[in-house]
Amino acid sequence: MPTHKPADHPAVSPFLLVADARAMLAFLAATFGARELFRKTREDGSIMHAEVRIDDSVLMIGERPERAAALCGSTHVYVPDVDACYAAGLAAGAASVSPPTDQPYGDRTAGLRDHEGNLWWIGTHLAG
Template sequence: MTTHKPADHNAVSPYLLVQDVQSMLLFLTATFGAVEIYKMTLPDGSVKHAEVRIDDSIVMLGERPDGRDPVVCSTHVYVPSVDDCYSRALAAGASSISAPADQSYGDRSAGVRDPEGNIWWLGTYLGKA
């Protein structure tokens, strides 16, 4: 049966426009255990489009044409352990925005900025506040 979206894709997926997809793929793999599921490389070596799976979601990536500035975004990701993910992100080149801490709304959360300037909010659900 035909559907309006590819199999195993959620209806909403972040699309990161970055300067260096290869570097971002390495960051996502090191930080979140992302699995590359698709990559279209152009003859000049630039990446037209790539997709990775993080847990149950797809993150899409592309390089900005003509060397234009990347588009910086902010994305929230629930992870099994905020503390572990935060440490992996820092080891992969991210800078800290906020260290892991329990929040009044029932999550343990942290924030990092990746080497391209994107902000990643990391959360582990602890239960109702």
């Protein structure tokens, strides 16, 4: 059993540095059903580090220093129902980048942009 990482963590996890970690955590819970695993706050109450689980993956989040430039990421997430996830994301405040569409490579995909500017590509692999 590997000891170089926590047993319930994958070897690679995206890490988002955001202006408002609480808002990001709420967006992830509403859109993807993310379950919070860990939260470490600073003395001022800001979130230094948080971790959430989405399906079999862990996403790490931290609040960037006030003067630090915004960093936007692009993440792909497979979900059971891309249409429902897309609708949940829009309801949680995301903007549409691409509506759900069947792709020639066998996935149904959609794109969202969250309040921080991050892109979320969501997909459901179609049977076949």
